[in-house]
Amino acid sequence: MSEQVASAGEREPLSGGISHWYNDIGIPEPTDRLDGDDECDVAIIGAGYTGLWAAYYLARADPTLDIRVVERRFAGFGASGRNGGWLSAAITGGLDTYARLFPRELVSRFQLTMNDAVDEVIAVAGREGIDAHIRKGGTLLVARNPAQLDRAEELAAMAARWPEIGGRLLTATETAERIDIAGTLAGFHEPHCARIHPARLVRGLAETVRRLGVRIHEDTAVTAIEPRLATTARGRLRARHIVRATEGFTADLAGEHRTWVPMNSSMIITEPLPKDALEQIGWQHADTLEDLSHVYSYSQITQDGRIAIGGRGNPYRYGSRTDNDGSVDAGTIAALRATLVSWFPAIADVPIAHGWSGVLGVPRNWRATVGYDRSTGIGWAGGYVGTGVTATNLAGRTLTDLILGERSDLTILPWVDQRARTWEPEPLRWIGIHGLYRAYGWADRLEFNGRRRTAPIARVANLISGR
Numbered sequence: 001m002s003e004q005v006a007s008a009g010e011r012e013p014l015s016g017g018i019s020h021w022y023n024d025i026g027i028p029e030p031t032d033r034l035d036g037d038d039e040c041d042v043a044i045i046g047a048g049y050t051g052l053w054a055a056y057y058l059a060r061a062d063p064t065l066d067i068r069v070v071e072r073r074f075a076g077f078g079a080s081g082r083n084g085g086w087l088s089a090a091i092t093g094g095l096d097t098y099a100r101l102f103p104r105e106l107v108s109r110f111q112l113t114m115n116d117a118v119d120e121v122i123a124v125a126g127r128e129g130i131d132a133h134i135r136k137g138g139t140l141l142v143a144r145n146p147a148q149l150d151r152a153e154e155l156a157a158m159a160a161r162w163p164e165i166g167g168r169l170l171t172a173t174e175t176a177e178r179i180d181i182a183g184t185l186a187g188f189h190e191p192h193c194a195r196i197h198p199a200r201l202v203r204g205l206a207e208t209v210r211r212l213g214v215r216i217h218e219d220t221a222v223t224a225i226e227p228r229l230a231t232t233a234r235g236r237l238r239a240r241h242i243v244r245a246t247e248g249f250t251a252d253l254a255g256e257h258r259t260w261v262p263m264n265s266s267m268i269i270t271e272p273l274p275k276d277a278l279e280q281i282g283w284q285h286a287d288t289l290e291d292l293s294h295v296y297s298y299s300q301i302t303q304d305g306r307i308a309i310g311g312r313g314n315p316y317r318y319g320s321r322t323d324n325d326g327s328v329d330a331g332t333i334a335a336l337r338a339t340l341v342s343w344f345p346a347i348a349d350v351p352i353a354h355g356w357s358g359v360l361g362v363p364r365n366w367r368a369t370v371g372y373d374r375s376t377g378i379g380w381a382g383g384y385v386g387t388g389v390t391a392t393n394l395a396g397r398t399l400t401d402l403i404l405g406e407r408s409d410l411t412i413l414p415w416v417d418q419r420a421r422t423w424e425p426e427p428l429r430w431i432g433i434h435g436l437y438r439a440y441g442w443a444d445r446l447e448f449n450g451r452r453r454t455a456p457i458a459r460v461a462n463l464i465s466g467r
């Protein structure tokens with residue numbers, strides 16, 4: 001382990017092993033493997049939030065349905081058991097982009113529905129007895145150099161155009177009253193976000209759907225999805241409806257290699273903070289926290305007083321490869337730690353307990369989608385980029401309406417049945433994605449070295465990526 005990662009006398013942080021969240025609750029043993037050929041009404045491929053929310057709402061809407069969720073490893077193995085725990089109403093792709101493509105009224109409704117989805121997740125967790133350590137304190141975005149301040153003001157202008165977001169610009173003092181971050185110039189606070197313990201939510205959901213009669217066939221990898229048929233090494237599962245809920249792993253499925261690229265996100269978490277450090281930092285509302293860098297870092301404070309912080313690390317592996325066990329390299333752990341200590345110098349001596357990573361699905365237009373093709377009986381949801389914790393709930397409810405053939409307020413939202421063009425073949429894909437992140441990193445350095453406005457290279461990168 002490099003000295004950058006572990007300071008003197010400190011033990012090495014764990015790396016991989018899925019995530020800290022599973023260190024906390026224990027890695028589950030897979031159960032109920034598919035045992036030979038079978039048939040059912042709905043086969044959902046992937047037991048993350050998307051698959052489990054779809055199963056939850058379908059089972060409640062029609063308890064007579066035979067619903068199976070087919071999962072390669074165990075429920076919550078993917079991003080749903082590894083994420084930063086932001087239950088956020090943010091819409092991937094941004095409202096202005098949607099407003100260029102759809103009527104404003106529909107985009108407004110989309111945002112309001114996402115706001116409600118945060119509360120829906122909280123309500124279901126309460127009703128079903130899922131203790132996911134949820135606290136709703138909103139999101140705080142912090143500006144720490146003049147160019148970031150510029151972007152905080154752009155956010156404030158956007159919030160004036162879109163009051164549905166409910167965001168407001170905070171002075172440096174108001175920001176520090178929420179969380180005391182070194183070098184803060186200003187903040188922007190959005191109310192529609194809660195902090196959660198990701199694995200507690202996904203495992204709680206798995207238990208809940210099992211109670212409703214849904215079977216989850218774990219340790220059962222699907223190799224191909226065809227109309228009315230999911231093929232696995234353990235047998236063939238016939239179904240009237242099939243839902244593809246494989247998100248960052250979708251590239252592994254036949255015919256889907258260039259649909260969504262698997263992008264990595266990495267995280268570290270500290271040991272519980274000493275009382276005096278907690279008192280100095282504040283963070284009494286448990287806001288989720290992000291900086292306004294281009295290669296941004298996102299963070300939460302856990303119920304047991306640790307700080308978890310995530311960022312991009314190695315953004316993409318050549319050929320859309322996915323790394324399953326969540327291991328993360330020492331350089332990424334060191335970089336995340338350096339960011340954390342630059343925010344909170346008072347915790348420079350607090351050891352890092354764990355580092356891990358996961359994959360998220362990114363469509364070519366950076367906008368999530370949910371859809372269902374009645375002619376093939378195949379539905380899908382994903383491409384959430386970094387904001388799927390709440391959107392998966394809305395996706396699950398939307399898939400339910402689509403599969404049951406009900407036109408509802410949800411099925412007309414602008415993300416339904418959207419298809420982005422496929423990603424470029426390699427090596428263009430690798431060069432493009434790594435090039436973009438180099439450009440963003442360069443822009444961040446220029447801005448920390450005194451550039452007062454957003455670096456033009458970042459704006460060009462935004463144009464190219466469609467972000």
Ligand SMILES: Cc1cc2nc3c(=O)[nH]c(=O)nc-3n(C[C@H](O)[C@H](O)[C@H](O)COP(=O)(O)OP(=O)(O)OC[C@H]3O[C@@H](n4cnc5c(N)ncnc54)[C@H](O)[C@@H]3O)c2cc1C
Nearest residue numbers: 046048049050072078079080083084086222358387388389
């Ligand atoms: C490190 C990290 C931090 C993040 N932080 C946040 C955050 O704070 N807030 C936020 O909103 N979003 C965040 N995200 C994104 C968010 O976690 C995801 O958008 C969300 O969990 C997606 O849920 P899902 O069910 O669609 O996918 P997943 O949880 O990835 O589930 C897909 C499942 O499909 C299974 N599977 C894949 N292929 C097959 C197959 N062939 N056969 C059977 N099963 C298969 C996988 O094993 C997996 O369990 C983060 C992601 C990562 C990786």
